[in-house]
Amino acid sequence: MPELFAYTDGACSGNPGPGGWGVLLRAMDGDNVLKERELNGGEAETTNNRMELLAAISALETLDRASKITVVTDSAYVKNGVTGWIFGWKRNGWKTSNKKPVKNVDLWQRLDEAQTRHDVTWEWVKGHAGHPENEKADELARAGMAPFKPKKTQA
DSSP states (O other), X not given: OOEEXXXXXXXXXXXXXXXXXXXXXXEEETTEEEEEEEEEEEEEEEOHHHHHHHHHHHHHHTOSSOOEEEEEESOHHHHHIIIIIHHHHHHTTSBOTTSOBOTTHHHHHHHHHHHHTSEEEEEEOOTTSSOXXXXXXXXXXXXXXXXXXXXXXXX
């Protein structure tokens, strides 16, 4: 049975500002790549954290059937949120331990829903550290952001 991986990343030019997200989906048999799929998108006015979340959401929502998948992110915010903080948030009615509303609650709820039909393992990698698949996800995120960045004018 092939192993499925999603390498996800978000990017933002300014925070908030134009942003993009990218996903490299890869089916592996040992060291052999069986199939790859690239996804990306962006928004005109967003934050880096929202783009990181959208990358993970998009990876899980694009799968046609329940799957065992490893999501690899360079976002400690996403990894810590989905493997830890989210349980308390849900218990507290989507409030933090300080009783404040959870930031990006719409995306956290969507991610929570998206992962329910899958067997997801979450892994964190250091960003911009030469990890080839993370670098590819970053490239896809920057490409997703490109249409939303203001065009530079020649003087």
